[in-house]
Amino acid sequence: MKYACDLLEIEDIRLEDYLTDMQIEGKIICTGxxxxxxxxxxxxxxxxxxxxxxxxxxxxxxxxxTFVQRRIMRxxxxxxxxxxxxxxxxxxASVNNGVLIITGGPGTGKTTTINTIIKYYEEDNKEIALAAPTGRAAKRMSEATGYEAKTIHRLLEYTGKPDEGEIDKSRQGSKFLRDERNPLEADVVIVDEMSMVDIYLMEALLKAIVPGTRLIxxxxxxxxxSVGAGNVLKDxxxxxxxxxxxxxxIFRQAALSDIVVNAHK
Structure with a gap:
């Protein structure tokens, strides 16, 4: 409260009044x-x-x-x-957990790990969706894995803006065609560059994923x-x-890069 008052250059009592009014109007929620x-x-x-x-x-x-280990070795x-x-x-862990987080700095083998997970699930004929928050990240993911990766917006079939003329009234206000009423047809969803995903995009993605799907x-x-609200990956x-x-x-090739080495300091 004191920090906010100093930043806004207003008196404590005035800020308290503003917050009370906003609570009454339902604009904010105070907890903790x-x-x-x-x-x-x-x-x-x-x-x-x-x-x-x-x-x-x-x-x-x-x-x-034993089966999982043998398949990984093969x-x-x-x-x-x-x-x-x-x-x-x-x-x-991707086999045993519905939600898995793989984190690591540059050069630590995240892409190789993703590729191995893809190969693992391909043997079971699973439908795999690859996505990233930006076009550049999706392109890098495609080049590194050899499989098509989409931006999260494209994966969710972003329409650009809510369609007020939507025949299905339950969809009015939604910017994504993929949601809980029209979920993704995927058994495994892998999202790269998760640190860039904000709470808005994360909620939209999860609405389109049904229980039983692996989320990596x-x-x-x-x-x-992320630039938007929320520090989803860290939280x-x-x-x-x-x-x-x-x-x-850090693998040998990456270890020779000054950029990679300094990124880990």
Whole structure:
């Protein structure tokens, strides 16, 4: 409160009056100790809804560890790659967890891990959707994996603006054709560059994913957060509610790059 008053150059009592009025009007919600946490109402409910949808997806599955390990070893042999322990753990975790976070700095093998996960699920004929928050990130993901990756907006079939003339009245106000009424036809959804995803886009994505779908979120938690509201990736990691595998080993080729080395300092 004091910081806000200093920033706005107004008296404490005036700010309290403003906040009270905004609460009465339903524009903000105050929670926490002494009502010190203040949210825009829209963002408060968006965060709650996002958490509920994530928890619905976060289903623990049992698997045959020996079978999974053998398949991973065979994929490594076929693709002529060697996964380190953390990368292998990430692939195994993608089988056992409805929601998985893979985080790590540049050069730690996130792309190789993604590729191995794709190969793993391809053997089960699973439908896999790859996405990233920006066109550039989606293009990099496509080039690195050899599979089509879309922006999240394109994956969700963004219409540009709410269609007031929509025949289906329940869809009026929605900017995405893919949602809970028209979910994605995917068994596995992999999102790269998750640190750039804000709460608005995350909620929209989750609305289009049905329980039973594997959701794999990949990114560097140490990067700057999204421009929009919400620090989704970091908040999910900090919550401790979702399986997180942190890749730390810098591979030989990346280790020769001064940029990569300095990024880890």
């Amino acid at each position: 100790e002494a009502q010190s946490e203040i949210y825009l109402s829209s963002l408060y409910y968006m965060e709650r809804n996002t958490a509920l949808m994530l928890n619905a997806l976060n289903i623990r599955a049992e698997s045959d560890e 994929i490594q042999s076929e693709e002529d790659i060697i996964l380190d322990d953390k990368q292998a753990d990430a692939v195994k 979120l990949v990114g560097d938690a140490n990067q700057l957060p 999910m990691i900090d919550s401790g509610e979702y399986k997180t595998v942190c890749l730390t080993h």
